[in-house]
Amino acid sequence: MPTGPTPRQQARADNIVRIKELALAQLAESGAAALSLRAVARELNLVSSAIYRYYASRDDLLTDLIVDAYADLAEVLEAAGAPDRRGARRRWIDTCLALRAWATAEPHRFTLIYGSTIPGYAAPEATIAPAGRVVRALCLPAAAGPSAGPSAARRGPGGELGGQLGAAAEALGLEVDRTRMLDLTAAFARLVGLLTLELNGQFTGGFEPADALYGVLVEREADVLGL
Amino acid sequence: MPTGPTPRQQARADNIVRIKELALAQLAESGAAALSLRAVARELNLVSSAIYRYYASRDDLLTDLIVDAYADLAEVLEAAGAPDRRGARRRWIDTCLALRAWATAEPHRFTLIYGSTIPGYAAPEATIAPAGRVVRALCLPAAAGPSAGPSAARRGPGGELGGQLGAAAEALGLEVDRTRMLDLTAAFARLVGLLTLELNGQFTGGFEPADALYGVLVEREADVLGL
């Protein structure tokens, strides 16, 4: 019979959850730079050194939060773009709107994954798969489109760029040709770019709130993608 | 007669320059989060408290670096897009390429201005004008285009978005109608988005280096803008 977790394991799991919650709260109000392990420990009525029983370093905690953020975002996008009676255009647009809704609801988590990283800091191995899942979730509703088809997966731009696009499509498990992959990549970059600018206040005074702008641009993306 | 700066003023100016240089060097190798005033003071053979004669706080120094980065980038873009015998399309493309060249040459400075900011941290007044200058420099070569004209500056989408676009165009001193402003805003967001993703290593494994991708997408932007 499958024995449940021992009390100790349970307590440990609970503590990890609480640590993440508190860390997320700190993140939301002061940003990633101000995340303090000691402060988390304090709020947990733990002595500072005890935190290291759960995370070997501050970066480890951050990495965990990043992975969680990717996973949550991917889930949201997958739900928004799930295949159903809606047409591809509607699913694509809903997915894009879900992206912005998530980003504006949790700006600290969005900037955690798409904001600036430290120079020379390579994304830990653990984060690349979840990151890909987000890209895939966003692209999937728009994967089928002009010149797309299972047997065309190898066609499209040749040369270096063609190889990169083909590899990227394959890595994401998207059955699209290279031209389509180029369009999807561009669309992804545009959306993330727009949100990054908005969240960083680059639009302050001009486009606050940017709902209308975003709405129009998403429609345009749909047009460009032939949805 | 205009007396030159006193030795004291000169020494002070020199020190500020040296502080910025050292800070930039730190930024380049460890990121903005790791910028340490004490470390800068140490390299300057100064005791830590003496730094505060020049900058009242760490944030003040960062703000200064941000303003400088905007100014430098704007200068580069203005030079790349300066009116001359080249056609508008060529000038636009050259400007876009200059943007990427600057961003990849000084990734720490690019992420300093377009990377993530701290939640609740409002951009200091001093930074918004230089930020606008960059936008203007990028848009200028593509300002003239379909449906554009001095007397059309008020036309284009109406409603909330129309007002925002009109105000933005006016604030930047761009003589474009609102439709054009929408296109320019979108193009700006796309380019910055793409570069942000690239510099943050979101393309690792797929599109490194992203020269080819960027080149193709810039050509496309030119098409969309009717250049």
Added chain:
DNA sequence: CCGCAATCGAGAGCAGTGCTCTCTCAAACC
């Protein structure tokens, strides 16, 4: 059921940070 090993928290401590305050000394100005 009992002993041994793994785990956890406490506490002290190190090196570093931003920033403040006071003091001294030299340069600049009247």
Added chain:
DNA sequence: GGTTTGAGAGAGCACTGCTCTCGATTGCGG
């Protein structure tokens, strides 16, 4: 020449990440 202004030194506070050691508790194997 006397006085004001500015620069640097030094000590200190509160904080950070992280390490090490040392009891105490838990849980597993014999």
